[in-house]
Amino acid sequence: MFTADNMRYLLELSRTGRLADAAKRLGVDHTTVSRKITRLEKDTGTRLFDRGVSGWQLTEAGRRLVPHAEAVETAVLAALDETSSRGGLTGTVRIITPDGFGSFVLVPGLAAVRSEHPDLFTELVTSTTHDLLTGRDFDIAVTLERPSPRSVVVRKLAEYDLRLYASRHYLSEHDPITALEDLRHHTLIWYVDAFLDVEPLRILDALIPDFQAQIQTNNIAGHYQAVKHGVGIAPLPSYIGALDEDLVPILTDDFIAHRTYWLVVPRELTRLARVKAITEALYSIVDDNPELRGATG
Known part of the structure; x- marks a missing residue:
């Protein structure tokens, strides 16, 4: 039957x-x-x-x-x-997101969500890989690559800038940097080449052809900590670098990469109240961040 x-x-x-x-x-x-x-x-x-x-x-x-x-x-x-949901929103919303946005933007912004929806649980899974959406085991996703809209609803969430940052201590202890070619004489920090399959983040080859980052880690928190502690120089989202007074943007006239975050929801989940609530919260979190440009910004 x-x-x-x-x-x-x-x-x-x-x-x-x-x-x-x-x-x-x-x-x-x-x-x-x-x-x-x-x-x-x-x-x-x-x-x-x-x-x-x-x-x-x-x-x-x-x-x-x-x-x-x-x-x-x-x-x-x-x-x-x-x-x-008659007595308030309940259940769980699973969000998958690139590690930078998840750790430095979304997590700090969840306090307002907890206050408004105390019985709603949030699961946050961070990863920066091309197959982030494989398996569809999510309610909401934030991605750097725009997926096919066949079975999901895709909307622009935010735009941001990648800039080169170094710590004040690093700059005081090393040769001056006045051009991109000078970076060949400095320590660069970036993702592990073998694991980097997200096209919007494959920027070092364009920045300095035939040059490999000497320090490689598969998450942006590692990049940030390495830069902050004077290990070297890394491209960082301005929503991380600009908010740390110990970091200085370098080569601002020579290097800036504009990138976009996309909000992705499986089509069958778009009507759920808890998914709508978290989606609205994401846009509010973006609007409150001075280094992110919202969908209409």
Whole structure:
């Protein structure tokens, strides 16, 4: 029998591409997922997935079913949200975000959210990788790369500037820097080359061709701490560097990179009250930061 419940299995497997991952998200074992998909294929009379070494991929028939599965999910989530939010917002909102924005902008701004919605929980996962949205295990995402809007709603959240910063102590102890070429004689700090797959952050090659950062770490907190303690020079978002009196922007006429943060919400979650509340809070946090330019700024 064709059931709405089996559509959940189609949706999760389409998002993860693997039985084990879909099973984990659904709270069942992988054989249950396989059985539900087989049942759905029998009910529809067509193959919905191609099974391969790279995972389970939707067929054309499967892709046509996805919007209907999402509509079912949206209706169920909206009903649950309506029931649970009568006495104030409850539940959990998971946000994934680049580490800089998450650690230096979002976390300090959560006090207002806690005050307004004391029964609402926030999970924050920070990462700066190209596959940040893989698996769709999020309610809201902030990304540096604009994703395809096929199954998500994408809006501009903010613009910011990357500038080169050094500590006052470092500048007092090292040769002066008057041109980009002078950086070859200084210590540069940036992401680990092997892990840097986010195109908007691949800037050092353009800055100084054929030059590699001598200090590499996979998170921006490490960049900031290294610069602050006089280890070297790093490109930092101005929302970090400009707010620290110990840091000085250098080569301001030669280097500035404008970057954009995108707000991403799965289409089926856009109507949820708790997701709307956190989305509004994100825009308020951006508006309150002097080094971020809001979507209309």
